[in-house]
Amino acid sequence: MNNFPEPIGRLIDELGQLPGVGPKTAERYAFALLKRRPDDRERLAEAIMEAGGSLTACSTCGNYTESDPCNICSDARRDRGVICVVATEQDLLAVERTREFSGLYHVLGGRLSPAEGLTPRELNVRQLIARLQGSTVREIILAFDHTIEGESTMMYLTRTVSQFNVRVTRLARGLPIGSEVGYADEITLTDALKGRNEIRSGVPVTPIQTPIITEKLST
Known part of the structure; x- marks a missing residue:
């Protein structure tokens, strides 16, 4: 049992809610923050509050933005004939950093995971x-990530959009199985974009076993 003062315990608990932050890491972050100067801590708190209060979701693509639509969706130079569907805003940033993609995005908000x-x-x-x-x-x-959840999501989306006359492609196998798009380096992600493969409706996108999602949405 940790005998931390209650304010420190609360700070550790809150930091532990962040993705990938375990109890020990949360403790390290908490004490590192406490050792910072008061004005440093105040700037951090202000930045968090400002981001939470001034950002909204773009009504077109779902990405975080200060204005609606976002600067990508409102950019007339973007190719509006191509949409890159990603799971999260972090994945969008990863693709955008490659400077290889000039189309629009759609943030799905996660991956299928019953x-x-x-x-x-x-x-x-x-x-x-x-x-x-x-x-x-x-x-x-x-x-999408080359994980079971990512593959399942791609299979579902491929079937869902088959009613439209659009070509559906996926990132090439430059991304290893189990890898996450948001953490891929720019060179690997660039190669994956350039070598993307077409997906045909009804054909599995990967040889590994993936759960089948059968739920349909009314359009």
């Missing part, structure tokens, strides 16, 4: 369908 309660209804699938209806989109790039 075990975690993430079904198509919890993700931005309807919004993607709405963007395709009556549009001139010619290609959808599925930029």
